Amino acid sequence: MAASLLSRMRVVEGAAFVAGPLGGMTLAQLGADVIRFDPIGGGLDYRRWPVTKDGRSLYWAGLNKGKRSIALDLRSDEGREIATSLITAPGPDAGIFLTNYPAGGWIDYDHLAGRRPDLVMCHILGNADGSTAVDYTVNAAVGYPSITGPEESDGVVNSVLPAWDLITGMTAATGILAADRHRQRTGEGRLLKLPLFDVALAVLGHLGHIGEIQINDEDRARHGNYLFGAFGRDFVTADGQRVMVVAITTRQFRGMIEAAGLEDELAAIEGNLGFELRSDGDLFTAREAIAGILEEWIATQPLVDIAALFEANRVLWGPYQTMRELLESDMRASTSNPMLGQVDQPGVGTYLMPGSPLDTGRDRVPPKPAPLLGQHTDEILSEVLDLSGAEIGRLHDRKVVAGAEPI
């Protein structure tokens, strides 16, 4: 096998929940050696739901795949000294630290850079001022919950997907690689501060929401399941299946009209409107009329017929699936997808695990399980810190470190 993209890069991670662990795992799944340290017995996210009937966290397992684990008594000076030594250990491919632990005390760039001046550290924060914020409070603050859900509702709809955490984790991975590139060229280390709130706010800017308010003085309305700015909505077929049908472009829209044989009905809509539908914006303006004729047609057709007509006319569409339906009947969610493998997670069992969605070709790293907590304590102390067996034994005796518990 060829060397993976990030082979030899070493990242030390002290992080909990989604964003930090995802950032580290992203690098691990591209081949980096990611050493995660945790308090003995596990940190705040070690028992996070969903859990198995034995209380093992599928969430923790999911976000720490392919890392190595060392368990330390982080309340003791000696445990913190070990973490500091790992973070600042020498080597041109080491000296990278990813954390979302609160700043202060030993989690401080200047302190750590005193030990290794070229340290690259990505510090994920809630807010830029260091105050706490999590995906759920950030999402409340940036306005999406009040424009999500049925048009007639007046409350808020929270997101089930922790999208801000996920985007933040990927931004952390990007930032670390960018800072590492800079260090390779200049020898300079760097502290990257990454506030979760700023990630969300930046997205509001990127997608045009800020301009919509500040330039257009318009408030985005709640549009239910319609997508904004073009055509798309959910529909129910004659056999009770639900499908998402989308036309982002007028070409896709014409395909949709042809597939359904709704040319006359469309002409009537255009007659009523007094203009032809020539742009994606026009499709949005006429969305209810379009949805009306499409809904009526879809309601008379079984899914299998719709699928055939839509495929033949290159309509952009897809069925709604539950997660179980996805896993039980969608070939993309099986081992025929090279991203996925059946992997044994010790203490949990064998199930489908994803590697990186980046298909790198011949050196793609297959999915690997998460470590047991403390599984690599001894080998990390030996390899990275060059400690002897006797020294490692004494650290165990004094409960400064711990290995994996038997399953």
Added chain:
Amino acid sequence: MAASLLSRMRVVEGAAFVAGPLGGMTLAQLGADVIRFDPIGGGLDYRRWPVTKDGRSLYWAGLNKGKRSIALDLRSDEGREIATSLITAPGPDAGIFLTNYPAGGWIDYDHLAGRRPDLVMCHILGNADGSTAVDYTVNAAVGYPSITGPEESDGVVNSVLPAWDLITGMTAATGILAADRHRQRTGEGRLLKLPLFDVALAVLGHLGHIGEIQINDEDRARHGNYLFGAFGRDFVTADGQRVMVVAITTRQFRGMIEAAGLEDELAAIEGNLGFELRSDGDLFTAREAIAGILEEWIATQPLVDIAALFEANRVLWGPYQTMRELLESDMRASTSNPMLGQVDQPGVGTYLMPGSPLDTGRDRVPPKPAPLLGQHTDEILSEVLDLSGAEIGRLHDRKVVAGAEPI
């Protein structure tokens, strides 16, 4: 000013909509020279809503900040040859191509690598097999819409935020930097294929959804605005303000109970349950009882009092805001936030724009506007392809290239 992290890196982008453009913009906002090519007159996303009253796309402007733009007749062999030459131009910091255009013809790694064997190309796809999928159809396929929204509803709730596109864009940026690192060390180029569907499916694995079904044989229920696995929900204050209150940890939970003075009510809940609430999972199990006592208390208090008590007890909470409220009254969304600047977008006006949420310190790149379409056509042809003024003039005359139209 110090050199930015990605100074001298050059990326050529041929992409539309969200994921590809976000990936390129992420690199541009860290200092890379990102050259975006578009068809003369603009591509499929050039008029995407939201638009100003003059029809200028705030969406396009938002996703192309800080790039350079060249406009080409991509239907002509000559236009494609220019794009190919840009993609494969020499230099150790060049030879990086990001696209989500359909594969085939000249958009082909082997074809391009024939001109520059060490090309790094990130190709964003809908599905791994090259078939079309977009954020909306992917989201329908992976199951979130059926577990989002009020518990009593039985339909689907689409996401307003194109989360899969956003995560994919950040994954593309990560992949490009990882492949560039590998190239710097080995001289090898790389094709990275990145299917949008696989990004979403991987997240299902990372967050434990796959294990929940395959190991626990459980289907995630719809839990309305409750967060899963700990405590959190929206509440309405006495003065009609809505707040999100969260306790991910039992420490945060105790702070919440103390802030509200609900110790006796909590004891009664624990008495009824027959167990103490000792873990985040316990909080989820008892969520309705907890929400009941908290809802009653919050409904009697104005927001200002709740805020003071919550802050004093380090409760994790935050108000719901509309996007307008965020921009008009939240200091984090003002120029006091160093990520943001008031930037003039030619043809649109001056409004608040974000740079990268990664605070890199002294070399942080300030937010820059998007280019006008074709704004940099001549300078790119001259600088990168070394064409003479006369050669560039002939390309304009034959309408192979175009510069910016007057505003």
